[in-house]
Amino acid sequence: VGALLVPEDSVIYPPTAARWLAERAQQCGASLVRGKAIRLRGGSVEIADGTAISSSLVVNATGAWAPELTPGLEIRKRKGHLVITDRYSGFLRHQLVELGYLKSAHSVTSDSCAFNVQPRATGQILIGSSRQYGAEHSAIDHKIVAGMLARACEYMPALGKMAAVRCWTGFRAATPDKLPLIGPSVTDQKIWLATGHEGLGITTSLGTAKLLVDQIVGRRSAIPIEPYLPARGSREHVYA
Structure with missing residues (x-):
């Protein structure tokens, strides 16, 4: 069993980052x-x-x-699922990712799951992640979510006792x-x-x-x- 600690690593919240970049561009003369x-x-x-x-x-x-x-x-569209929990302040201090995440990301098979959790400033825990080819609809695949959560609980059993408040899907843009x-x-x-x-x-x-x-x-x-x-x-x- 091994692990890698990256003290300088950070987690960014995409909606906030996108809004900041748009505002900064407008300050520099861009029109939105x-x-x-x-x-x-x-x-x-x-x-x-x-x-x-x-x-x-x-x-x-x-x-x-x-x-x-x-x-x-x-x-190609590569579908992914995410789950976010209720607020559990202090439970998680930084992102945790299994080393097999990169293997999952570069997999060319239809379905794959890998452990990836991130703390939010609200105290919520974001849980991922899954990857699917050939599923170009936004509907939640409960089998995929179950596998993803089971994988997460292998690394952090306490996640199994937490309440999830939302699950959603999105699409990554994958090249050959x-x-x-x-x-x-x-x-x-x-x-x-x-x-x-x-x-x-x-x-x-x-x-x-x-x-x-x-x-x-x-x-x-x-x-x-x-x-x-x-x-x-x-x-x-x-x-x-």
Whole structure:
């Protein structure tokens, strides 16, 4: 039996982080338009209400739904379940993850579960995680949830005595080689991609932005960009 302690590790709450980033962008001069994008064409984004927004370039960062706006992308939806408990202040001080989590994340089988719990500032405990291919509906799979919770209780038996207040699902954007797509679309020179991060979208969002901006302005990146270029495995038609 072994373990790895990472004292500098942190947990971020995605909704709060996204709101902060949006507010920071607006403070720097960006305009925030709320709506559902239904079509990308050249330097234009068409919103469901009929509004069209023009730009010299457009970034498709819509995760598992990116292929709907840029057809041909090698991205599959990978469904996941999460459970959150009632408030148990002081029960858990930091995130706990089994080392087998990475194996589960990189699995190509249909279903997998791995132990992953995170404390919330409210005292609630977030319990994960599961991964499924071929399940593109948002309905809760009770068999998957049962397996996920059983796995969690193997590591922390006390979780079995806690009350769960909510269970929900979401979809990760998975690529065949497990690497994200960061760079220009091969079909439209005005469309850039930042998607396919699987379960690391929030974690690597700032790094992704830097890699994308480096390419757009022609600046050398801190790491090689070639492994992440969309052209490496796209079914899109190359520029004529």
